[in-house]
Amino acid sequence: MLTVLLALWLYNLLLPGPRPLTTQQVNEAIASAMASATPAPSYSSIVYQIIHPSLVLIETERPNNEGGLGSGVVVTAEGDILTSLHVVAGAETITLTFADGTRTEGVVVAEQPENDIAAVRAAQLPEVLVPATLGNPGALRVGDEAFVVGNPFGLYGSMSAGVISGFERSFKPETSERTLEGLIQVDAAINPGNSGGPLLNRYGQVVGIVTGIVNPTEQEVFIGIGFAVPINVAGGAAGLPSY
Structure with missing residues (x-):
């Protein structure tokens, strides 16, 4: 028995266990692991990836050779595109x-x-047509994330982000005699060229069609108040059922 105990003592003496890690070694290991980890994508980047294949740039020419720009979004498997009427009205x-x-x-x-x-139909569809997924505007709440994707100033596929600011807003465009009712208010940046593009929730679902902005200076630049027609209303132009 004494021989066994002596052997164990000599073993532990000659082959000691591993030394405990220092604080610096622990911190370096954590930093290395974090540097090599792939972060989860943001909600906004996921939303963009979802909607981008459904986005359409709309260019128009009118009788006085005046060109126009706007946005649209594919909403049906047949290729129907929703946009703002003022984007395409009177275009040759x-x-x-x-x-x-x-x-x-x-x-x-x-x-x-x-x-x-307005609903627009293309003479030729792309080989792969990706209709957008439509969401329920009734499920939105003030403060929810809001994303706008379109073509401001012709910059194709630009994205802005903000929040839902209000509901049931009224807005009278300067170029129209009509007052639009029941609009969604957002503070995501909207500029000329965004009209007709999709308003999206955090899941990449279309909840509205961008229609205009308010600016008391009468300049066509965004100051934080934009409007969209709820998709359950706008979808009727493409023959979609209201919900």
Whole structure:
């Protein structure tokens, strides 16, 4: 028995256990692990990836050679595109550019003047057509995340983010005799070229169609108050059921 105990004592003496890690070693190991970890994507980047294939750039020409820019979003498997009526009203030609680069002419197939909404159909569809997923505006709350994707000043596929600021707003565009009712108010940046583009929730679902901004200086720049037509109203122009 004494021999066994002596052998164990000699073993522990000659082969000691591992030394405890120092604080510096622990911190360095944590820093290395964090540096090599891949962070989860943000909600905004996921929203953009979801909606981008459904986004459409709309370019128009009117009789006085005046060009126009706007945005649209594919909402049906048949390729129907929702946009703002003021983007395409009175246009002699409508040119559509899809996310894959397909360029084709478009024609207005339905109008909702009371909501500043139009449905446009393309002469040629892209090989892969990706209709957007529609959300329920009734599920929104003030303070919810809000994302706007469109083509401000012709900058294709630009995204801005903010929050839902209010509901049931009224807005009278300077170029219209009609007052739009029941609008969603947002503070995500909206500029010329965004009209007709989608308003999205945090899941990448279309909850509205951007229609205009308020600016007391009468300049076409954003000051934090923008409006969108709820998608359950706008969708009627494309034959979608209200909900």
